Amino acid sequence: MNNNSVEQPDPDNIKMFVGQVPHDMDENDLRKLFEEFGRVHQINILRDKITGSHRGKCYYMFVNHL
Numbered sequence: 580m581n582n583n584s585v586e587q588p589d590p591d592n593i594k595m596f597v598g599q600v601p602h603d604m605d606e607n608d609l610r611k612l613f614e615e616f617g618r619v620h621q622i623n624i625l626r627d628k629i630t631g632s633h634r635g636k637c638y639y640m641f642v643n644h645l
Contacts, residue, residue, distance in 0.1 A: 618642040
């Protein structure tokens with residue numbers, strides 16, 4: 580794979596939900612945590628629409644099906 584291509588997840592992968600995420604963790608912290616189990620394709624921390632504050636929940640998706 581060259582550096583210009585974006586690695587896509589397996590077509591049968593699903594987004595996983597995680598609750599009770601500490602409010603001091605950002606996307607980079609969560610990526611480090613989840614990458615212990617496989618390559619992470621995407622992480623989305625749920626945020627309040629008005630304030631933008633961390634809601635303590637996220638979705639993530641691995642590149643390969645586990």
